[in-house]
Amino acid sequence: MVQINAERFLADLHELRKIGAYKTGVHRPTFSPQDMESRHWLMERLRECGLEASIDGIGNVYGRHKGPGPHLLVGSHIESQNYAGWLDGALGVMAGVALARAGLPVDVAAFADEEGHFEGGFLGSRSMIGDLTEAEIDRSRSRNDGTPLRDALAAAGLAGKPRMQLEPGRHKGFYEMHIEQGTQLEGQGLRVGVVTGIVAIWQWRIQFQGQQDHAGGTTMAERKDAGLSAVRLLAAIDQEFPRICGPRSTWTTGRISLDPGAPSIIPGSADVLFQFRDVSVPVLERMEAGLRALVQESNRREKCPATLTQMSRATPAICDPAMMATLDQAAEAHAPGLWQQMPSGAGHDAQYIARLMPASMIFVPSIGGISHHWAEDTKDEDLALGCQVLASAAEKFLAG
Amino acid sequence: MVQINAERFLADLHELRKIGAYKTGVHRPTFSPQDMESRHWLMERLRECGLEASIDGIGNVYGRHKGPGPHLLVGSHIESQNYAGWLDGALGVMAGVALARAGLPVDVAAFADEEGHFEGGFLGSRSMIGDLTEAEIDRSRSRNDGTPLRDALAAAGLAGKPRMQLEPGRHKGFYEMHIEQGTQLEGQGLRVGVVTGIVAIWQWRIQFQGQQDHAGGTTMAERKDAGLSAVRLLAAIDQEFPRICGPRSTWTTGRISLDPGAPSIIPGSADVLFQFRDVSVPVLERMEAGLRALVQESNRREKCPATLTQMSRATPAICDPAMMATLDQAAEAHAPGLWQQMPSGAGHDAQYIARLMPASMIFVPSIGGISHHWAEDTKDEDLALGCQVLASAAEKFLAG
Numbered sequence: 068m069v070q071i072n073a074e075r076f077l078a079d080l081h082e083l084r085k086i087g088a089y090k091t092g093v094h095r096p097t098f099s100p101q102d103m104e105s106r107h108w109l110m111e112r113l114r115e116c117g118l119e120a121s122i123d124g125i126g127n128v129y130g131r132h133k134g135p136g137p138h139l140l141v142g143s144h145i146e147s148q149n150y151a152g153w154l155d156g157a158l159g160v161m162a163g164v165a166l167a168r169a170g171l172p173v174d175v176a177a178f179a180d181e182e183g184h185f186e187g188g189f190l191g192s193r194s195m196i197g198d199l200t201e202a203e204i205d206r207s208r209s210r211n212d213g214t215p216l217r218d219a220l221a222a223a224g225l226a227g228k229p230r231m232q233l234e235p236g237r238h239k240g241f242y243e244m245h246i247e248q249g250t251q252l253e254g255q256g257l258r259v260g261v262v263t264g265i266v267a268i269w270q271w272r273i274q275f276q277g278q279q280d281h282a283g284g285t286t287m288a289e290r291k292d293a294g295l296s297a298v299r300l301l302a303a304i305d306q307e308f309p310r311i312c313g314p315r316s317t318w319t320t321g322r323i324s325l326d327p328g329a330p331s332i333i334p335g336s337a338d339v340l341f342q343f344r345d346v347s348v349p350v351l352e353r354m355e356a357g358l359r360a361l362v363q364e365s366n367r368r369e370k371c372p373a374t375l376t377q378m379s380r381a382t383p384a385i386c387d388p389a390m391m392a393t394l395d396q397a398a399e400a401h402a403p404g405l406w407q408q409m410p411s412g413a414g415h416d417a418q419y420i421a422r423l424m425p426a427s428m429i430f431v432p433s434i435g436g437i438s439h440h441w442a443e444d445t446k447d448e449d450l451a452l453g454c455q456v457l458a459s460a461a462e463k464f465l466a467g
Numbered sequence: 468m469v470q471i472n473a474e475r476f477l478a479d480l481h482e483l484r485k486i487g488a489y490k491t492g493v494h495r496p497t498f499s500p501q502d503m504e505s506r507h508w509l510m511e512r513l514r515e516c517g518l519e520a521s522i523d524g525i526g527n528v529y530g531r532h533k534g535p536g537p538h539l540l541v542g543s544h545i546e547s548q549n550y551a552g553w554l555d556g557a558l559g560v561m562a563g564v565a566l567a568r569a570g571l572p573v574d575v576a577a578f579a580d581e582e583g584h585f586e587g588g589f590l591g592s593r594s595m596i597g598d599l600t601e602a603e604i605d606r607s608r609s610r611n612d613g614t615p616l617r618d619a620l621a622a623a624g625l626a627g628k629p630r631m632q633l634e635p636g637r638h639k640g641f642y643e644m645h646i647e648q649g650t651q652l653e654g655q656g657l658r659v660g661v662v663t664g665i666v667a668i669w670q671w672r673i674q675f676q677g678q679q680d681h682a683g684g685t686t687m688a689e690r691k692d693a694g695l696s697a698v699r700l701l702a703a704i705d706q707e708f709p710r711i712c713g714p715r716s717t718w719t720t721g722r723i724s725l726d727p728g729a730p731s732i733i734p735g736s737a738d739v740l741f742q743f744r745d746v747s748v749p750v751l752e753r754m755e756a757g758l759r760a761l762v763q764e765s766n767r768r769e770k771c772p773a774t775l776t777q778m779s780r781a782t783p784a785i786c787d788p789a790m791m792a793t794l795d796q797a798a799e800a801h802a803p804g805l806w807q808q809m810p811s812g813a814g815h816d817a818q819y820i821a822r823l824m825p826a827s828m829i830f831v832p833s834i835g836g837i838s839h840h841w842a843e844d845t846k847d848e849d850l851a852l853g854c855q856v857l858a859s860a861a862e863k864f865l866a867g
Contacts, residue, residue: 322730
């Protein structure tokens, strides 16, 4: 039975936390001096474990196991959101280091810019699976300050370096450990989540065309109030979606804009950003059909025509059942009754790596569900337990 | 029977239309060179009618009848909204001139800045009834470009001039003729509206406090979605208000702001601007009670507390029944069956003048209901008919 060195694992995490420290969190935007310092620090840790460490032309840090296979790939990202938490990303990378230290035949990856500081997002994992073109790199700019990605790469000393690709057939699977970024585990007193899949986001824009008029001179019967038509459709979604959704579906209206937005003017147009998420394509399709039916109904009832536009239609990443089973068994062995299966509502590098090999994820609780904020935290004992569950699962999967 | 000179009335209107002409409308913001040109042009017209013309320290132009009473006051405003219509305001002023030309004992007023180019609004009519302080003039600035009102008055040559007050007991009543700014008359093929009152606007702000969260990591059950609570309350208002409103009530949600307004973030707060209007205080109070009950219900059902703040609570101006009766009779005489009583959904100078004397208004149709836009228009025959109805009503009221 493989045993991680929990003390060393936590010590590594706390040492990494010092690089770019901000309050109790860290500020390590992609390719900043702090981010690059953390990448070089990581390469030293990888070498300590006996791995062959390298950094590639998009900033991916990779630790390659020198011994014979079968191998696993373990990792996540090491940069942070701005002024954000110390565990988001870093936890999955250092869990890989912990598994390597424990003697498991793992390659460890820190994928660059999962956090999307640069346009495009997921640059590192997408590059490694062959999904990032040079043209996209040429175009991409920092969302923080507009710096071209090429300039940022040059400033980080990465210009001209080759971009590495995953070696076909080398890995039996990919494991990513991550904080939950929600309160489902904490709320139920659970300590481990076995991720079933990473939800796809289907993002929509709904526009209503009415007629701008004076709020005093126009009777209720005469009005074409685009805002009111929007409210009615959103209320209908609120009524209908709980009946057609899956058990873990979410749907969100993030923005409602009424034009011109003045107190005494009947809105001439309304613009709504609406999205839903699920891990199941049939559930996503059912919600789409429900949405389209409600928009059609709105267009039959209302004086303000609604136009539905799909902004994004991603494919959910389903976690590998055999890998999930190893996590289930390891979780039950180390934390009997204190774990559950759950989808990931947020995106992760695993969703791209899953295109090339079996992939799965393990979650540990987030205190108060705080995420993308410097106050993000997880109890040391949950970090250690999660890493041990991961190691046991990996050992089992390698042997299977 | 008094008879207006319709040809002359229309010729006056079309001559005034040339000052600040913009497309088929006019651009005469308060105290602009075009506005001041129109005021001086008006003073010449008033003198032509034998009235004693003056302009006061806030820009009011006044034509005082030199003969014995009883007198009537007739008027409106002469400045326009930006790039707006040729009749809004100008019609009521030139109707006064037409009545004076027809020999009726009327004083004619053009009240400054009914359109509210400067903060405060209704400066002229409020000044004339003693409702505008020097301190408010000191504070007020242009909503167009921030120019202090004092500077604008000085540039218009009005600095240091006294502000005139209405002479107590001089007037038997005030008549204001105006375009409808809606389509109720046009829609029913009617040619005259006798105004029953000017609605009061009760303006509200409703704020919802939720919790900003990641739209992926937070289950539907865990959410405190301020935007959703807002949509539910607005949908409840949409259901409930038609049952409690008066026959001519209006209610309008002019703005819905969700914070932060991003596609993947559950809104942490929502801010709604909501208003209702009616001419009847009991109806306004019933709608207020309905709104308060719905907010209370929202606060019992929802996880996001709603706070209701009243931004304005005006008093409706009721038109004088005896003056209305003269308009009813004159309308029936000149346009049998082609007129109706109706409230004014928009504000007018009459609502302030009504505090000092009996007041009433007559509406003529707006083509397509277009208002506050250069395309605003009314048929010449409707303008002439409305002015004749007004003259006949005024004659009758003076005799009564």
